Amino acid sequence: MKDLHIYNTLKRKKQKFEPINTPHVGMYVCGPTVYGDGHLGHARAAITFDVVFRYLKFLGYKVRYVSNITDVGHLENDADSGEDKIQKKAQLEQLEPMEVVQFYTNRYHENMRNLNVLRPSIEPHASGHIPEQIELVEKIMKNGYAYQSNGSVYFDVLKYNNEHNYGVLSGRKVEDLYETTRELDGQKEKRNSFDFALWKKADKKHLMHWKSQWSEGYPGWHLECSAMGQKYLGEKFDIHGGGLDLQFPHHESEIAQSVAAYGQEPVKYWMHNNLITINGQKMSKSLNNFITLFDLFSGNSDLLEKNYSPMTVRFFILQAHYRSPLDFSNEALKASEKGYLRLMKAAETLQKLTPAKKSTIKVAEIISKATDAINDDFNTPIFISVLFDAVKIINSVNDGKETLNAADLKKLQEFFSSYTHDVLGLLPLEKSAETDSDLTNDLIKTILEVRLNAKNNKDFTTSDLIRDKLLELGVLVKDKKDGFDWEIKKS
Ligand code: ZN
Numbered sequence: 411m412k413d414l415h416i417y418n419t420l421k422r423k424k425q426k427f428e429p430i431n432t433p434h435v436g437m438y439v440c441g442p443t444v445y446g447d448g449h450l451g452h453a454r455a456a457i458t459f460d461v462v463f464r465y466l467k468f469l470g471y472k473v474r475y476v477s478n479i480t481d482v483g484h485l486e487n488d489a490d491s492g493e494d495k496i497q498k499k500a501q502l503e504q505l506e507p508m509e510v511v512q513f514y515t516n517r518y519h520e521n522m523r524n525l526n527v528l529r530p531s532i533e534p535h536a537s538g539h540i541p542e543q544i545e546l547v548e549k550i551m552k553n554g555y556a557y558q559s560n561g562s563v564y565f566d567v568l569k570y571n572n573e574h575n576y577g578v579l580s581g582r583k584v585e586d587l588y589e590t591t592r593e594l595d596g597q598k599e600k601r602n603s604f605d606f607a608l609w610k611k612a613d614k615k616h617l618m619h620w621k622s623q624w625s626e627g628y629p630g631w632h633l634e635c636s637a638m639g640q641k642y643l644g645e646k647f648d649i650h651g652g653g654l655d656l657q658f659p660h661h662e663s664e665i666a667q668s669v670a671a672y673g674q675e676p677v678k679y680w681m682h683n684n685l686i687t688i689n690g691q692k693m694s695k696s697l698n699n700f701i702t703l704f705d706l707f708s709g710n711s712d713l714l715e716k717n718y719s720p721m722t723v724r725f726f727i728l729q730a731h732y733r734s735p736l737d738f739s740n741e742a743l744k745a746s747e748k749g750y751l752r753l754m755k756a757a758e759t760l761q762k763l764t765p766a767k768k769s770t771i772k773v774a775e776i777i778s779k780a781t782d783a784i785n786d787d788f789n790t791p792i793f794i795s796v797l798f799d800a801v802k803i804i805n806s807v808n809d810g811k812e813t814l815n816a817a818d819l820k821k822l823q824e825f826f827s828s829y830t831h832d833v834l835g836l837l838p839l840e841k842s843a844e845t846d847s848d849l850t851n852d853l854i855k856t857i858l859e860v861r862l863n864a865k866n867n868k869d870f871t872t873s874d875l876i877r878d879k880l881l882e883l884g885v886l887v888k889d890k891k892d893g894f895d896w897e898i899k900k901s
Pocket of ligand 1: 439660
């Protein structure tokens, strides 16, 4: 088996994975900002790093996986001005800000559970780590990389860049930032438009604020990940992940903050997952092509031709390499639904196969091809294509065209169940919604055939009773000339 190699965004190349303190691995992934329902983009980031987490554990590492919940400091426009997103919702619905945070955290967890995403080892809230963030600002100020202005504290990007490289991760040049940084409120307080807030003085209408030596205020968005990453994983840890959209300015600023405070880059391997487009377009509220995970699972959106189960969505995401763009379309999702069913049915068949004396297939070759793919920067699409080669073999053995001896059969069974379930996190059919709905549909059809039979025998009491009982269960039966039609009414 080959060694695991990870594409390190910071080094712009694949590197052999060697943790700082084997067998321990520290992994930090920027979690969701707690505002609004989870969408496909959230699912992609969560599933990408869920597979990384699962695979590292599978390889025997002791992984501490930290993923934060951003409940403060993330402002509209992702800049240092605008309204706090939690606060806006709290004011609108007259709720305590923490009620809003809990509401969305619960919904996020529900989505993740549906997608079979494992919970991280620690899920720290930004609002629960204010002292740590204040301490970090103090360190950065003491080292001369931040300045106070009107009760707020800003990171001095130019000063930092003279000695280090603000752009080491994203490849951006500070000179170019003059043109791309927009003029927004609070810019007058800054030495340069691209300086970012470490601490912001709260204005009167701000609901979430804490005391500090600079002002009654709240921490800047980039600060929480540096503070909580250091607290739970140390000044230098193994893996830091997140969506490509976080590379700049969020992760670039995290590096700058850590170097300014502790004198070293905080992370050995930076990993970024690519984004999801909808029918070729960027997903955004303004383009009206925003699909939440709840929409996806229920089918309740004009953009959807039907509902898709969480496992179909998971499989769809894994069918693309995490660093490639991924385009959502109904066609692609329907193909994933079929693929997932085929794979899981083959997994079931595999458990029922009986061994022969000889093998006509080289099982070890298939397994090594598959593991090479996953070791090559988590190449799940190649891995899945090897699984489909195995599906063909399983079906030929089932048809008696090929044979497997007892040892090979056991190897293939173990490989299939550990990699599809433990590493890729795909649930077997009996635990997924697919079979539930298939079975429900079949049961309804059977009952309606009994009813049709009763009707044909002019036993209208029985036929009406079945119709009414089904209606109570939410199944609407429509009689037609040549039989019946039915639908499950959504409550
Ligand atoms: Zn972060």
